[in-house]
Amino acid sequence: MVELVVLVLLCIVLLGPVLFVWGLVDMRKGSGTRGGILTILGATTMGLVFWAYNAISHMNFSKGRVLRLKGRARVARRTLGDGWADDAAPRLEGLTPWQRTVLGEAWMYSAGMEHASIPAFAKLSLKLSALGAPSELLEACHLAALDEVRHARRCFALARAYSGLPWSAGAIPELGQGHPPRPSSGDGDEWSRLVRGSLLDGCLGEGLAASVAAEASRRASDPVVRETLAVIAEDEERHAELGWDVLAFALERGGGKARQALHLALDALDTQRTPTLPNIPGVDEGFLARNGVLPQAELGRLMEDCLQQTRARASAWVEPAARTQRPRVMMPPCSSSPNISSSASTGKT
Numbered sequence: 001m002v003e004l005v006v007l008v009l010l011c012i013v014l015l016g017p018v019l020f021v022w023g024l025v026d027m028r029k030g031s032g033t034r035g036g037i038l039t040i041l042g043a044t045t046m047g048l049v050f051w052a053y054n055a056i057s058h059m060n061f062s063k064g065r066v067l068r069l070k071g072r073a074r075v076a077r078r079t080l081g082d083g084w085a086d087d088a089a090p091r092l093e094g095l096t097p098w099q100r101t102v103l104g105e106a107w108m109y110s111a112g113m114e115h116a117s118i119p120a121f122a123k124l125s126l127k128l129s130a131l132g133a134p135s136e137l138l139e140a141c142h143l144a145a146l147d148e149v150r151h152a153r154r155c156f157a158l159a160r161a162y163s164g165l166p167w168s169a170g171a172i173p174e175l176g177q178g179h180p181p182r183p184s185s186g187d188g189d190e191w192s193r194l195v196r197g198s199l200l201d202g203c204l205g206e207g208l209a210a211s212v213a214a215e216a217s218r219r220a221s222d223p224v225v226r227e228t229l230a231v232i233a234e235d236e237e238r239h240a241e242l243g244w245d246v247l248a249f250a251l252e253r254g255g256g257k258a259r260q261a262l263h264l265a266l267d268a269l270d271t272q273r274t275p276t277l278p279n280i281p282g283v284d285e286g287f288l289a290r291n292g293v294l295p296q297a298e299l300g301r302l303m304e305d306c307l308q309q310t311r312a313r314a315s316a317w318v319e320p321a322a323r324t325q326r327p328r329v330m331m332p333p334c335s336s337s338p339n340i341s342s343s344a345s346t347g348k349t
Contacts, residue, residue: 065117065120065121065124065144065201065202065205065206065239066113066116066117066120066201066205067116067117067119067120067123067172068120068201069174069175069177070174073116074116074172074174074175075112075113075115075116075172076112076115076116076169076170076171076172077170077171077172077173078108078112078167078170079167079168079169079170079171080165080166080167080168081166081168082166082168083168083169084111084115084152084153084156084168084169085153085156085157085160085166085167085168086150086153086154086157087157088154088157088158088161088224088228089161089224090158090161090162090222090224090225091222091224092161092162095162096282098282098283099282099283099287100162100163100164101162101163102280102282102283103158103162103291104159104160104162104163104164104165104167105159105163106288106291106292106293107155107156107158107159107162108155108156108159108163108167110155110159111152111155111156111158111159111167111169112169114148114151114152114155115148115152115156115169116172117144117145117148117151117152118145118148118149118152119172119175120201121141121142121144121145121148122141122145124141124197124246125138125141125142125145127190127194128141128194128246128249130190131190131191131194131253132253133246133249134249136245137242137245137246137249140238140242140245141242144235144238144239144242147235147238147239150231151232151235152169154228155228156168156169158224158225158228189257191250191253191254191255191257191258191261192254192257192258192260192261192264193261194246194250194254194258195247195250195251195254195258195261195262195265196261196264196265196268198243198244198246198247198250199243199247199262199265199266199269199310199314200265200268200269200272201243202239202240202242202243202244202246202247203240203243203244203247203310203313203314204269204272204306204307204310205243206236206237206239206240206242206243207236207237207240207243207306207309207310208275208302208303208306209232209236209239209240210232210233210234210236210237210239210240211233211302211305211306212275212294212299212302213229213230213232213233213236214229214230214233215294215298215302216229216289216292216293216294217229217230217233217292219289219290219292219294220289220290220291220292221290221291222290222291222292225291225292226292228292229292244313247262247314247317248317251317259318262314262317262318263318265314266311266314266315266318269307269310269311272303272307274299274300274303274304275299275303276296276299277293277296277299
């Protein structure tokens, strides 16, 4: 059965080029009308498949800490092979080949983002080491990276199951490229970058990822998808708290420039965009929600809640009274839902 579905999916991908070439051949033989129709159908099919890949793979959707290199977000190249998937097996019954293609692309997007978070946490660890951070922060960075390894394996497994293709993580060439030395500008700029990154990528980004995954888990109908998202939500909550701990460290050690950077980072919260999803023909919001992808309106609501909570918590650290004593405000990261119990770990990621 699995082989048959894989064959159908491959036929969909190959159908466009076959029809297009067939139509061109017919037109050369004098069958202008039929050839023209086949050519148009082939071009339309190829366009639809390319659109699905391009639209979903370029979604603006928070998946936690972003790997930024030279100011741009980076993810691994796609490849086929083993090494980046566990044995997760979601239900495939009742899904059309097109629905499976859409879900496969959605989970490939998630897999790429989760995979990129691994070196992102490694970079954070190196930066913290350079600034003399305590061992607890470095340990938390490495534990978070291991969480992301499990997340990436699960997301790749779901992408492979839905698409029928053995997707895996390829190289991130930009990680190996040399960087020109920066002019020395003092520790203040390093602390400022750490503050901004911690607030936007850590506190806000990881907090939003936790909130989105928790809500998506509640709506998902497939038990494997539901448990996967529940575990991701629980882990991302810890990663968001790590962001707050890194921010606290930066404010304690970075002095006035770090505090000024927090003021500027708070202003930058207003520029953060709500995650956006493309309109995908052939699938509706109900179908996507049942399969772990939230509707656009829900993403907007969660983003607004997370922005407000992040602003309130960070603002407490820049009030005049906070200059002599920093309050330890304990708030759940951008989530109005109760914490996910450890029983969710039965769906290992």
